[in-house]
Amino acid sequence: MNKNITSQTLSRLPLYFNYLTSLPESRKNGNISATAIAEALGLNDVQVRKDLASVSQGGRPKVGYVTNELIGDIGKFLGFANHDGVVVVGMGNFGRAMLENKSFADYGFDVVCGFDCDEKLVGTEINGKPILNVSMLREFCQNKNIHIGIITVPESAAQEVCNEMAEAGIKYILNFAPIYLTAPAGIAIHNENISITLAMLARKTNQE
Amino acid sequence: MNKNITSQTLSRLPLYFNYLTSLPESRKNGNISATAIAEALGLNDVQVRKDLASVSQGGRPKVGYVTNELIGDIGKFLGFANHDGVVVVGMGNFGRAMLENKSFADYGFDVVCGFDCDEKLVGTEINGKPILNVSMLREFCQNKNIHIGIITVPESAAQEVCNEMAEAGIKYILNFAPIYLTAPAGIAIHNENISITLAMLARKTNQE
Known part of the structure; x- marks a missing residue:
């Protein structure tokens, strides 16, 4: 896991998490790309791609992330599992x-x-x-x-x-x-x- | 004036200011060295020298600063004159x-x-x-x-x-x-x- 994550990335991770967890179950069981997330949230897709890569190794070219795995990786990074x-x-x-x-x-x-x-x-x-x-x-x-x-x-x-x-x-x-x-x-x-x-x-x- | 002053330097400037303004008038009208300030405050003298150089150009080798001028320079930097x-x-x-x-x-x-x-x-x-x-x-x-x-x-x-x-x-x-x-x-x-x-x-x- 990337230790040198920036505070800007950290400030966006809850946005991604909230968006992804709000998706219907059918989409959570599918794939999602950084570009799709960027479009949905009105963010720069290069930035989103870098943010996600810093907390998850699940991204695959042209396929994106398994949505549920990405939710898990972001949540783990943010420490949701920890409380x-x-x-x-x-x-x-x-x-x-x-x-x-x-x-x-x-x-x-x-x-x-x-x-x-x-x-x-x-x-x-x-x-x-x-x-x-x-x-x-x-x-x-x-x-x-x-x-x-x-x-x-x-x-x-x-x-x-x-x-x-x-x-x-x-x-x-x-x-x-x-x-x-x-x-x-x-x-x-x-x-x-x-x-x-x-x-x-x-x-x-x-x-x- | 140095724009790239660090927050560590900024955190020490009020210490210097308070110490210098607490000196008797006779010493305020004389000179003072970074080494003397460092000793009085229990700080590293190289650090004090760098801190002072970042806000005042009045330091002279072996003589130090004119105390009142240094007080003025630090105070100006901290914005005391501004309120x-x-x-x-x-x-x-x-x-x-x-x-x-x-x-x-x-x-x-x-x-x-x-x-x-x-x-x-x-x-x-x-x-x-x-x-x-x-x-x-x-x-x-x-x-x-x-x-x-x-x-x-x-x-x-x-x-x-x-x-x-x-x-x-x-x-x-x-x-x-x-x-x-x-x-x-x-x-x-x-x-x-x-x-x-x-x-x-x-x-x-x-x-x-």
Whole structure:
């Protein structure tokens, strides 16, 4: 499987998946070409061909893909079979937005629980998901076999939460606190600083 | 000025700025070397040297930078002199988080107003910032000379809001709706899909 898939390809995979799964059973049991998918979705067929080739090896010249196999390959890539559990630490507005984000499900992620240290929030629910005390993080993640965590705490608490996630067995951390965190060995972290994203967008053409 | 500054460099510039502006006046009127800054902040001096060279041409071998000039160059790059106004459309939890985000100020951004179409929200304030009806967007942005907009509405409304921002004179759009938007000519847009960011992080090493 192609490790170097682009975010553009990833953004289109749910489109293909939704289109293919919406086809009648008779067509799902037949073949479908990248060109036909491109036409149906109004996309460039070269682009669609490349996207599909990056997640499925089932394409054959002049025949296309066995539709059901292609659905399976895309779904597998997107992780639909996984329903990977995700925890979010920090229940401010940003953390709440993460618990309410419907789009995670399109990529096979299931945000199962929020954590905070504010006793007024602990024991409540947001979007049907329980809010637990952050002291429960390790036990929860180990019991539920959770390996993905999102950090939405203030900058001052972020490194500590990162370390606690590492101890809890989290392997992938997405950090939204505006501080560049480094994670222990064996853990993949992505620091998403929205201010920097905005600065890259709005300044890069301003500062000549 | 270097247009190809990295996000890592951008993430460190506020550190340098805060350190330099905290120095006593006597040192601000003198010189300072990249090595001295690196030591004070516990950073690699080669990295600091490269960072500073990308935003200031004032560095001289064995002398370093005139401290006040360096402060000015970093501040100019970060846009502190600008206080660029930013509007946010979509006052769900994510939009509220944008109005409360303190880190924007570190990069010279000033989130001045939120917009929504929910009459229950219009007329209220979040973090001291007024919430206006989205029908006021064009008038507000033109009167206040606002050129930066953040989209935090649901997917179904995102393209319409993008078009309205373009008509309002917005030149830079940061989109958080989980849909890939294309902006009219002359407008720079960055689509930030958090699900895709998470998928890139958690799947790229999973899918071999």
